[in-house]
Amino acid sequence: MTKQDLIECHDRIKPFIHNTPVLTSRLINDMTGTHFFFKCENFQRMGAFKMRGAANAIMQLSEEQKRNGVVTHSSGNFAQALSLAAQGLGVKAYIVMPNTAPQVKKDAVRGYGGFVIECEPTLEARERESKQIEEKYGATFIHPSNDDQVILGQGTACMELLEAYPDLDFVVTPVGGGGLIAGTALAAHYFGKQCKTIGGEPLEVDDAYRSLLSGKIETNETTNTIADGLKTQLGDRNFPIIQQHVGEIIRVKEAEIVTAMRILWERLKIVCEPSSAVAFAAVLNQKEKFKGKKTGIIISGGNVDLAHLPF
Secondary structure (H helix, E strand, O other): OOOHHHHHHHHHHHHHHHOOOOOOOOOOHHHHHHHEEEEHHHHHHEEEEEHHHHHHHHHOOOOOHHHOOEEEOOOOHHHHHHHHHHHHHHEEEEEEOOOOOOOHHHHHHHHHHOEEEEOOOHHHHHHHHHHHHHHHOOOOOOOOOOHHHHHHHHHHHHHHHHHHHOOOOOEEEEOOOOOOHHHHHHHHEEEEOEEEEEEEEEHHHHHHHHHHHHHHOOOOOOOOOHHHHHOOOOOOOOOOHHHHHEEEEEEHHHHHHHHHHHHHHHHHOOOOOHHHHHHHHHHOOHHHHHOOOOOEEEEEEEEEEHOOOOO
Protein backbone atom coordinates (compact mmCIF):
# COMPACT_ATOMS: atom_id res chain seq x y z
CA MET A 1 0.00 0.00 0.00
CA THR A 2 1.63 3.19 -1.23
CA LYS A 3 1.43 6.87 -0.39
CA GLN A 4 -0.50 7.39 -3.62
CA ASP A 5 -3.00 4.69 -2.59
CA LEU A 6 -3.76 6.67 0.57
CA ILE A 7 -4.11 9.94 -1.33
CA GLU A 8 -6.49 8.41 -3.87
CA CYS A 9 -8.47 6.72 -1.12
CA HIS A 10 -8.92 10.00 0.75
CA ASP A 11 -10.01 11.82 -2.41
CA ARG A 12 -12.49 9.02 -3.14
CA ILE A 13 -14.23 8.94 0.23
CA LYS A 14 -14.28 12.69 1.01
CA PRO A 15 -17.92 13.15 -0.11
CA PHE A 16 -19.04 10.42 2.30
CA ILE A 17 -17.09 11.29 5.49
CA HIS A 18 -16.44 14.19 7.83
CA ASN A 19 -13.01 15.74 8.24
CA THR A 20 -13.33 15.47 12.00
CA PRO A 21 -12.08 18.17 14.38
CA VAL A 22 -8.82 18.08 16.33
CA LEU A 23 -9.23 19.21 19.94
CA THR A 24 -6.58 20.34 22.42
CA SER A 25 -6.68 20.96 26.15
CA ARG A 26 -4.25 23.10 28.12
CA LEU A 27 -5.36 21.41 31.33
CA ILE A 28 -4.61 17.92 29.98
CA ASN A 29 -1.26 19.12 28.62
CA ASP A 30 -0.34 20.59 31.99
CA MET A 31 -1.48 17.43 33.78
CA THR A 32 0.76 15.18 31.67
CA GLY A 33 3.58 17.38 30.38
CA THR A 34 2.63 16.33 26.85
CA HIS A 35 1.25 18.39 23.95
CA PHE A 36 -1.87 16.48 22.88
CA PHE A 37 -3.83 16.68 19.64
CA PHE A 38 -7.05 14.63 19.81
CA LYS A 39 -8.42 13.56 16.40
CA CYS A 40 -12.10 13.18 17.25
CA GLU A 41 -13.54 10.36 15.17
CA ASN A 42 -16.41 10.22 17.65
CA PHE A 43 -17.74 13.07 15.49
CA GLN A 44 -17.47 10.93 12.34
CA ARG A 45 -20.63 9.82 10.55
CA MET A 46 -22.25 6.97 12.55
CA GLY A 47 -19.96 7.92 15.40
CA ALA A 48 -16.71 6.11 14.61
CA PHE A 49 -13.70 5.96 12.28
CA LYS A 50 -15.01 2.80 10.64
CA MET A 51 -17.12 4.81 8.21
CA ARG A 52 -13.90 5.60 6.35
CA GLY A 53 -12.87 2.02 5.62
CA ALA A 54 -16.41 0.86 4.89
CA ALA A 55 -16.97 3.58 2.29
CA ASN A 56 -13.64 2.93 0.57
CA ALA A 57 -14.13 -0.84 0.45
CA ILE A 58 -17.56 -0.53 -1.19
CA MET A 59 -16.40 2.11 -3.66
CA GLN A 60 -13.60 -0.18 -4.87
CA LEU A 61 -16.04 -2.94 -5.90
CA SER A 62 -17.04 -3.57 -9.50
CA GLU A 63 -20.49 -2.53 -10.68
CA GLU A 64 -21.61 -6.16 -10.68
CA GLN A 65 -20.39 -6.63 -7.11
CA LYS A 66 -22.24 -3.49 -6.04
CA ARG A 67 -25.46 -4.79 -7.59
CA ASN A 68 -25.16 -8.00 -5.58
CA GLY A 69 -24.52 -6.21 -2.30
CA VAL A 70 -22.05 -6.60 0.55
CA VAL A 71 -22.03 -8.72 3.69
CA THR A 72 -20.13 -8.62 6.98
CA HIS A 73 -20.46 -10.04 10.46
CA SER A 74 -20.30 -7.52 13.27
CA SER A 75 -22.25 -6.46 16.32
CA GLY A 76 -20.45 -3.16 16.71
CA ASN A 77 -19.40 -0.05 14.84
CA PHE A 78 -18.53 -1.74 11.54
CA ALA A 79 -22.08 -3.12 11.26
CA GLN A 80 -23.39 0.43 11.35
CA ALA A 81 -20.59 1.83 9.19
CA LEU A 82 -21.07 -0.66 6.35
CA SER A 83 -24.84 -0.16 6.45
CA LEU A 84 -24.59 3.63 6.25
CA ALA A 85 -21.88 3.60 3.58
CA ALA A 86 -23.85 1.11 1.51
CA GLN A 87 -27.01 3.17 1.85
CA GLY A 88 -25.23 6.28 0.57
CA LEU A 89 -23.84 4.35 -2.41
CA GLY A 90 -27.09 2.56 -3.28
CA VAL A 91 -25.78 -0.89 -2.33
CA LYS A 92 -27.52 -3.56 -0.25
CA ALA A 93 -25.77 -4.46 3.01
CA TYR A 94 -26.38 -7.77 4.77
CA ILE A 95 -25.21 -7.66 8.39
CA VAL A 96 -24.83 -10.89 10.35
CA MET A 97 -25.23 -10.13 14.06
CA PRO A 98 -25.27 -12.44 17.10
CA ASN A 99 -28.74 -12.82 18.58
CA THR A 100 -27.29 -11.61 21.87
CA ALA A 101 -26.39 -8.19 20.43
CA PRO A 102 -28.21 -5.31 22.14
CA GLN A 103 -31.47 -4.39 20.47
CA VAL A 104 -30.31 -0.78 20.18
CA LYS A 105 -27.44 -1.93 17.91
CA LYS A 106 -29.73 -4.01 15.71
CA ASP A 107 -32.11 -1.06 15.44
CA ALA A 108 -29.22 1.25 14.51
CA VAL A 109 -28.12 -1.06 11.68
CA ARG A 110 -31.68 -1.25 10.35
CA GLY A 111 -31.95 2.53 10.67
CA TYR A 112 -28.96 2.85 8.33
CA GLY A 113 -30.62 0.55 5.81
CA GLY A 114 -28.82 -2.70 6.65
CA PHE A 115 -30.53 -6.11 6.50
CA VAL A 116 -29.93 -7.83 9.85
CA ILE A 117 -29.48 -11.61 9.91
CA GLU A 118 -29.25 -13.01 13.43
CA CYS A 119 -27.20 -16.05 14.40
CA GLU A 120 -25.80 -17.84 17.41
CA PRO A 121 -23.13 -15.83 19.27
CA THR A 122 -20.12 -17.78 18.02
CA LEU A 123 -17.51 -16.95 15.40
CA GLU A 124 -18.30 -20.21 13.59
CA ALA A 125 -22.00 -19.29 13.33
CA ARG A 126 -21.21 -15.78 12.12
CA GLU A 127 -18.86 -17.05 9.42
CA ARG A 128 -21.25 -19.80 8.35
CA GLU A 129 -24.17 -17.37 7.99
CA SER A 130 -22.02 -14.88 6.08
CA LYS A 131 -20.90 -17.60 3.68
CA GLN A 132 -24.51 -18.63 3.04
CA ILE A 133 -25.41 -15.03 2.15
CA GLU A 134 -22.43 -14.83 -0.19
CA GLU A 135 -23.61 -17.96 -1.96
CA LYS A 136 -27.31 -17.07 -2.01
CA TYR A 137 -27.07 -13.45 -3.18
CA GLY A 138 -23.57 -13.22 -4.65
CA ALA A 139 -22.75 -10.60 -2.02
CA THR A 140 -19.13 -9.61 -1.42
CA PHE A 141 -17.77 -10.18 2.07
CA ILE A 142 -15.99 -7.19 3.61
CA HIS A 143 -13.99 -7.83 6.76
CA PRO A 144 -14.18 -5.12 9.44
CA SER A 145 -10.38 -4.82 9.80
CA ASN A 146 -8.45 -7.40 7.74
CA ASP A 147 -9.05 -5.91 4.30
CA ASP A 148 -6.64 -3.74 2.30
CA GLN A 149 -9.27 -1.19 1.26
CA VAL A 150 -10.60 -0.95 4.81
CA ILE A 151 -7.08 -0.42 6.15
CA LEU A 152 -6.43 2.38 3.65
CA GLY A 153 -9.72 4.05 4.57
CA GLN A 154 -8.95 3.96 8.28
CA GLY A 155 -5.56 5.52 7.61
CA THR A 156 -7.15 8.70 6.28
CA ALA A 157 -7.94 9.88 9.84
CA CYS A 158 -4.21 10.10 10.58
CA MET A 159 -3.64 11.71 7.17
CA GLU A 160 -6.00 14.52 8.11
CA LEU A 161 -4.37 14.88 11.52
CA LEU A 162 -0.89 15.17 9.99
CA GLU A 163 -2.10 17.63 7.35
CA ALA A 164 -3.13 19.93 10.20
CA TYR A 165 -0.18 19.11 12.49
CA PRO A 166 2.68 17.74 10.37
CA ASP A 167 5.34 17.76 13.10
CA LEU A 168 3.84 15.23 15.52
CA ASP A 169 6.31 12.98 17.33
CA PHE A 170 3.79 10.21 18.04
CA VAL A 171 0.36 9.04 16.96
CA VAL A 172 -1.38 6.67 19.37
CA THR A 173 -4.41 4.51 18.57
CA PRO A 174 -6.34 1.75 20.27
CA VAL A 175 -5.71 -1.79 18.97
CA GLY A 176 -8.48 -4.30 18.33
CA GLY A 177 -8.75 -6.00 14.95
CA GLY A 178 -5.76 -4.02 13.67
CA GLY A 179 -7.31 -2.03 10.83
CA LEU A 180 -7.04 1.37 12.48
CA ILE A 181 -3.49 1.03 13.78
CA ALA A 182 -2.27 -0.47 10.47
CA GLY A 183 -3.78 2.36 8.44
CA THR A 184 -2.52 4.94 10.94
CA ALA A 185 0.99 3.48 10.79
CA LEU A 186 1.02 3.73 7.00
CA ALA A 187 -0.17 7.35 7.13
CA ALA A 188 2.42 8.25 9.77
CA HIS A 189 5.14 6.57 7.70
CA TYR A 190 4.22 8.37 4.47
CA PHE A 191 3.05 11.76 5.74
CA GLY A 192 4.79 12.27 9.09
CA LYS A 193 8.27 13.55 9.88
CA GLN A 194 9.81 10.76 11.94
CA CYS A 195 6.36 10.26 13.48
CA LYS A 196 6.11 7.00 15.43
CA THR A 197 2.92 4.95 15.74
CA ILE A 198 2.15 3.38 19.12
CA GLY A 199 -0.82 1.24 20.11
CA GLY A 200 -2.81 1.04 23.32
CA GLU A 201 -4.36 -2.30 24.26
CA PRO A 202 -6.28 -3.62 27.28
CA LEU A 203 -4.20 -5.96 29.42
CA GLU A 204 -7.15 -8.38 29.45
CA VAL A 205 -7.05 -8.78 25.64
CA ASP A 206 -3.37 -8.27 24.81
CA ASP A 207 -3.13 -10.48 21.71
CA ALA A 208 -1.53 -7.73 19.58
CA TYR A 209 1.14 -7.08 22.22
CA ARG A 210 1.94 -10.80 22.34
CA SER A 211 1.81 -11.09 18.54
CA LEU A 212 4.53 -8.47 18.12
CA LEU A 213 6.70 -10.37 20.59
CA SER A 214 6.17 -13.83 19.07
CA GLY A 215 6.08 -12.82 15.42
CA LYS A 216 2.80 -14.66 14.79
CA ILE A 217 -0.86 -13.82 15.33
CA GLU A 218 -1.86 -14.72 18.87
CA THR A 219 -5.37 -15.18 20.28
CA ASN A 220 -7.07 -14.34 23.58
CA GLU A 221 -8.56 -16.83 25.97
CA THR A 222 -10.75 -14.20 27.62
CA THR A 223 -12.51 -11.02 26.49
CA ASN A 224 -13.01 -9.51 29.92
CA THR A 225 -12.63 -5.80 29.13
CA ILE A 226 -14.78 -2.71 29.23
CA ALA A 227 -13.29 -1.80 25.82
CA ASP A 228 -15.84 -3.89 23.91
CA GLY A 229 -14.60 -2.71 20.50
CA LEU A 230 -11.14 -4.21 21.06
CA LYS A 231 -12.02 -7.88 21.58
CA THR A 232 -11.19 -8.98 18.03
CA GLN A 233 -7.78 -10.18 16.85
CA LEU A 234 -5.29 -9.20 14.17
CA GLY A 235 -5.42 -10.56 10.62
CA ASP A 236 -2.96 -11.63 7.96
CA ARG A 237 -3.40 -8.38 5.97
CA ASN A 238 -2.85 -5.89 8.78
CA PHE A 239 -0.36 -7.80 10.96
CA PRO A 240 2.63 -7.43 8.55
CA ILE A 241 2.02 -3.67 8.41
CA ILE A 242 1.90 -3.52 12.20
CA GLN A 243 5.12 -5.53 12.45
CA GLN A 244 6.90 -3.17 10.07
CA HIS A 245 5.59 0.23 11.16
CA VAL A 246 4.31 0.09 14.76
CA GLY A 247 6.98 0.85 17.33
CA GLU A 248 5.29 -0.44 20.45
CA ILE A 249 2.02 -1.54 22.03
CA ILE A 250 1.36 -0.40 25.60
CA ARG A 251 -0.97 -2.48 27.75
CA VAL A 252 -3.36 -0.82 30.22
CA LYS A 253 -5.49 -2.05 33.09
CA GLU A 254 -9.27 -1.68 33.23
CA ALA A 255 -9.09 0.98 35.95
CA GLU A 256 -6.68 3.00 33.78
CA ILE A 257 -9.15 2.88 30.88
CA VAL A 258 -11.95 4.21 33.07
CA THR A 259 -9.73 6.99 34.45
CA ALA A 260 -8.66 8.05 30.95
CA MET A 261 -12.24 7.98 29.70
CA ARG A 262 -13.39 10.16 32.58
CA ILE A 263 -10.65 12.73 31.98
CA LEU A 264 -11.63 13.00 28.29
CA TRP A 265 -15.29 13.47 29.18
CA GLU A 266 -14.52 16.05 31.86
CA ARG A 267 -11.76 18.03 30.15
CA LEU A 268 -12.57 17.78 26.43
CA LYS A 269 -16.36 17.82 27.02
CA ILE A 270 -16.89 14.99 24.55
CA VAL A 271 -18.62 11.61 24.53
CA CYS A 272 -16.10 8.88 23.79
CA GLU A 273 -16.42 5.13 24.21
CA PRO A 274 -14.14 3.02 26.44
CA SER A 275 -12.21 1.63 23.44
CA SER A 276 -11.30 5.21 22.46
CA ALA A 277 -9.91 5.96 25.90
CA VAL A 278 -7.39 3.10 25.68
CA ALA A 279 -4.98 5.13 23.53
CA PHE A 280 -4.99 8.02 26.01
CA ALA A 281 -4.67 5.55 28.89
CA ALA A 282 -1.52 4.16 27.25
CA VAL A 283 0.11 7.59 27.29
CA LEU A 284 -0.89 8.18 30.91
CA ASN A 285 0.65 4.77 31.71
CA GLN A 286 4.05 5.86 30.38
CA LYS A 287 4.12 9.64 30.84
CA GLU A 288 7.91 9.95 30.70
CA LYS A 289 8.06 8.51 27.17
CA PHE A 290 5.75 11.26 25.89
CA LYS A 291 6.86 14.17 28.09
CA GLY A 292 7.41 17.32 26.05
CA LYS A 293 6.41 15.52 22.84
CA LYS A 294 3.69 16.44 20.36
CA THR A 295 1.34 13.47 20.49
CA GLY A 296 -1.69 12.75 18.34
CA ILE A 297 -4.44 10.57 19.80
CA ILE A 298 -7.08 8.97 17.60
CA ILE A 299 -10.37 9.10 19.51
CA SER A 300 -11.83 6.17 17.61
CA GLY A 301 -15.53 6.49 18.41
CA GLY A 302 -18.32 7.76 20.62
CA ASN A 303 -20.93 5.02 20.51
CA VAL A 304 -21.43 4.39 24.21
CA ASP A 305 -24.38 3.06 26.20
CA LEU A 306 -25.21 6.03 28.41
CA ALA A 307 -27.22 3.80 30.72
CA HIS A 308 -24.11 1.84 31.67
CA LEU A 309 -21.30 4.35 32.15
CA PRO A 310 -18.35 3.08 34.23
CA PHE A 311 -18.22 6.23 36.37
